[in-house]
Amino acid sequence: MDDGRISVSPYDTAFIALVKDLGGRNSPQFPLSLEWIVQNQLSDGSWGDEHFYLAYDRLLNTLACVVALRSWNVHTDKSEKGISYIKDNLCELENANAENMTCGFELIFPALLQRARDLGIDGIPYDAPVLKEISAARAQKLTR
Numbered sequence: 811m812d813d814g815r816i817s818v819s820p821y822d823t824a825f826i827a828l829v830k831d832l833g834g835r836n837s838p839q840f841p842l843s844l845e846w847i848v849q850n851q852l853s854d855g856s857w858g859d860e861h862f863y864l865a866y867d868r869l870l871n872t873l874a875c876v877v878a879l880r881s882w883n884v885h886t887d888k889s890e891k892g893i894s895y896i897k898d899n900l901c902e903l904e905n906a907n908a909e910n911m912t913c914g915f916e917l918i919f920p921a922l923l924q925r926a927r928d929l930g931i932d933g934i935p936y937d938a939p940v941l942k943e944i945s946a947a948r949a950q951k952l953t954r
Contacts, residue, residue, distance in 0.1 A: 917951060
């Protein structure tokens with residue numbers, strides 16, 4: 811943005827939403843981050859810039875927001891809509907231009923998928939070939 815402001819990142823907001831209350835309560839330290847997630851889901855069930863679309867970015871943002879909502883067991887309707895988006899659009903990664911890949915996607919996305927699996931989130935095709943390819947790329951990078 812020309813005036814020095816930066817746009818809000820659903821991924822970053824979801825990450826902040828995962829921070830547990832520093833006082834020891836079983837609640838988020840930053841509840842407004844969860845509220846932002848709830849208020850900013852797009853009509854197709856995803857999170858991201860509604861005027862600019864990149865498959866990698868949109869899927870990463872959406873998975874992060876779903877994980878944040880499910881981590882606190884809030885707004886199941888929103889997370890279900892996000893899961894449907896992921897399931898229906900995961901195939902876009904097969905033909906997406908790798909030059910448009912979000913930096914670190916092959917490292918972050920599999921880790922988020924594992925977190926989703928650990929949370930018991932159903933409906934995501936964890937065994938999809940494209941996800942296996944991304945996980946293999948992650949493993950290769952981590953062994954360097």
